[in-house]
Amino acid sequence: MSHSSVPKNPAAPDHRIPDAVIESIKQNVSFLSLLRGYGIATPSKQCMSFKVICPFHKVDGHSETTPSLSIDLIKKVYFCFSCAASGNVIQFVMAMENLTFPQAVEKLLALVGKPALEAIRDAAKLPR
Numbered sequence: 764m765s766h767s768s769v770p771k772n773p774a775a776p777d778h779r780i781p782d783a784v785i786e787s788i789k790q791n792v793s794f795l796s797l798l799r800g801y802g803i804a805t806p807s808k809q810c811m812s813f814k815v816i817c818p819f820h821k822v823d824g825h826s827e828t829t830p831s832l833s834i835d836l837i838k839k840v841y842f843c844f845s846c847a848a849s850g851n852v853i854q855f856v857m858a859m860e861n862l863t864f865p866q867a868v869e870k871l872l873a874l875v876g877k878p879a880l881e882a883i884r885d886a887a888k889l890p891r
Contacts, residue, residue, distance in 0.1 A: 780868055785853070788868060792852045793876045794839050801859055811836045819858055820846040 798805050798815065806813050814830035820843070831845040842849040848858060856867040 764783065772848055780865060782867065784872075788853060788871045788875065789839055789851055792839075792871050794834060794836055794841075794855075796836065797852060797874075805834075817843045817845060817848065819843060819848040 795805060799810060801818065803815050803818060805815060812833065812835045814828055815832050815834060816830050817832035819832075820827070827845065831840055832843045833847070834841050840849065840851050841855060850858070853864065853867050856862060856870055857864060860867070860870070864868065
């Protein structure tokens with residue numbers, strides 16, 4: 764993947780990641796697949812919102828045992844009722860891997876697959 768699709772310095776005014784790219788990632792990335800990719804147990808039955816054990820905090824030095832991270836697959840957002848971690852799929856990857864916003868965008872672009880990536884590039888008028 765070309766680095767021109769995700770700039771090295773997004774803070775520079777002419778190196779901003781296009782909104783179309785960000786929105787396409789939010790819409791095209793499967794939150795369920797993302798969770799499973801990180802080894803987070805998800806419900807076996809089909810449901811649009813559920814709770815899982817939060818990977819972002821520990822209670823008294825141990826992982827929690829009660830699910831507190833609420834996932835909404837329709838809105839593609841998460842919120843933890845214990846530690847207040849919240850966000851969308853991009854912010855989830857940033858928190859899980861301690862990545863910057865552009866690094867998380869690049870990682871997620873690699874996950875969406877070639878057809879979706881081409882559509883994102885076309886929408887944002889990015890070079891191939």
